[in-house]
Amino acid sequence: MTSSRTFKPSGSSDANFYRLFDIFALFLAFQCAALIYGFQLSPFYIISVLCVALSFLYSAELFATYRSWRAGKFKTMVMCAWASLLIAFAVLFFISFIFKFTDSLSRLGLGIWFLLSFTFLYAWRLTVHLYKRNRRKLGLNLRNVAIVGATESAAYLHEEIIKNEELGFKFLGFFDDRKPERLFSKLASHDVEGAIQQAVDAAREGKIDILYIALPLKAERRIADILLQLGDTTVDVHVIPDFLLSNLIHARIEHVGAVDTLSVFESPCIGAHEFIKRTEDVVVSAIILTLITPVLLAIAAAIKLTSKGPIIFKQDRYGLDGRKIKVWKFRSMTVTENSDVVTQATKNDVRITKLGAFLRRTSLDELPQFINVIKGDMSIVGPRPHAVAHNEEYRKKVEFYMFRHKTKPGITGWAQINGWRGETDTLDKMTKRVEFDLHYIKHWSLWFDIKIIFMTIFKGFKNENAY
Known part of the structure; x- marks a missing residue:
């Protein structure tokens, strides 16, 4: 294998130190739980320990838990470790359920193990943090x-x-x-x-x-x-x-x-990240579609009964790498424009039906896009797709506009939950939307996606700028 002539991968002894102590903390917590509750060490418990340890390390890498924490925040470091622990135990419960050995494990024992792991991961990090901080206050290690x-x-x-x-x-x-x-x-x-x-x-x-x-x-x-x-x-x-x-x-x-x-212009979701992003999309979309099926049927019936035209409106949009896709929406207008010239919806737009106005204000017209996600055209989180006509207009006016297509368009996004959705009647509004989209692409992570999804639930469905 030929070595790199220019760049060498950065390494950190601290990262390996943190990995080692995390695994030690998980094993120590397990031993303490076994002593407290008194359960016997069976092959199923050995499998459980290995499952949690491997899942924790994998999740920790996804959250970049072991990056250089000299340049990181203690709170963020702890939150990443706790999130990895939650995922690790979730994986254990899933595997034990699939392979039917949940009855061989003590639920109370596992609960004690989880709480002790939760505590130990925090305690040893806090000890190291306080030690380093005190040394720096004394003028040492500066x-x-x-x-x-x-x-x-x-x-x-x-x-x-x-x-x-x-x-x-x-x-x-x-x-x-x-x-x-x-x-x-x-x-x-x-x-x-x-x-x-x-x-x-x-x-x-x-x-x-x-x-x-x-x-x-x-x-x-x-x-x-x-x-x-x-x-x-x-x-x-x-x-x-x-x-x-x-x-x-x-x-x-x-x-x-x-x-x-x-790399300068490149998608953040390549290699293993692409698999992670796709897994997130399929799992979340499948769960949501299962839950909202009655809502979808009710909206479809209401559209059919209140206005003439198709229930679903399919509009051409640009997807990943600028390829055209058909984005699904519940029809909210009396027209279905999909030409080279598309007039953006405005306040009191006469084309919008009464039901459509409600659907647009609450973003319920976007629900069919979960089918786009299952098909692979869209993602749960990403830059919102614009009409092709709007793309062709703004790519000439906003710097790096097309860079937002280096990832799949999303049902929700960083720009939307920060208020940059709806009508873009000024160039400044579109510029701000693109700015937030590029920030998302640059800083993408699984944790960032989860944060946006939760923020969307609490603040992203309604917006005064959505007409």
């Missing part, structure tokens, strides 16, 4: 940090350093050679400690532990010169992507033989 380049990316990085005290970073300042008027507007000249060469000299003298280079990509020669000068130091050097690139980047390294490439 790392001196400086940023080269007073750019937008640098300002954003600085905000994160200030917000996250648990990082253990002592910020020394920005270093830039440019005149004050050329600096990023939010960074005044007094925020700049000195020239770039001063940062390089400080790093050589051991006064800087981590140096972040946040210069624009066009400064390639300057960056190369800085790296060359730092070649004989022990400072950790990180290059921050240009702000434009960082807004698009998925931080994924691909390989073409021995050559590495950095």
Whole structure:
């Protein structure tokens, strides 16, 4: 196997440490539960322990539980661990039910095991967190940090350093050679400690532990010169992507033989993630369709009885990678426009039927789209699909508009639960919708999808902008 010439995978001994202690916590909790309740260690319990351990590790990887937590929040870390534990025990109950060995397990014993695991996963993390925090308060384990380049990316990085005290970073300042008027507007000249060469000299003298280079990509020669000068130091050097690139980047390294490439425009759901996303869609849609079948039948009958025309309206939309799909909706208008010119619904639109107005306000007209999800054309969560005519119009007006098609369109989405749904009568409204869609694509995770689904249940069905 040919090794990568450019990038090496980042590794963290802390991540392996956390994995080891999590498994130890699960096994210790099991042993304590066995002593408390007094159940015998049978082959079924051994299977249960292995099932929970493997399911926990798998779920923890999905939630990125073992990323670098020096740059993470304690609360988020604990929530990820607890979510993984819930999934692990859910998998155990499912497997024990399918293979019919639930009667061989003590429900009370399993309950004690779960509660102890819940406690132990939190307790050892809290101990480590308090230990590290106290050391940093005493001035121990602090790392001196400086940023080269007073750019937008640098300002954003600085905000994160200030917000996250648990990082253990002592910020020394920005270093830039440019005149004050050329600096990023939010960074005044007094925020700049000195020239770039001063940062390089400080790093050589051991006064800087981590140096972040946040210069624009066009400064390639300057960056190369800085790296060359730092070649004989022990400072950790990180290059921050240009702000434009960082807004698009998925931080994924691909390989073409021995050559590495950095993905910029790419779907977040590829490989194992695609399988996870599809499993989520099929399972959730199947459950919802089973529950809402009476509602679907009632709405269908009401449409048929109150107005002429088909019950289901199928409109051309762009799906994954810009391919055309037929999106299903309950008909809510007296017309079924599906041409090159589509007039968007507005307030008091005469085309909307009385029943249709109610369906649109409550988003009940979208329910047939769960069938689109089962078919594989759509997803539960994703950017809302627009009419083809609207796509062709706005792709010319909104930057990176078509990037929202790097994932399947969804029944609900990050933009919708944040209020950016309904009529887009101004360019600013569409721009904000696209901004939230791109944020979702960039930060996609199973946990993010679950969050959006729950937020949709409580706040996403009604909106004053939906006509």
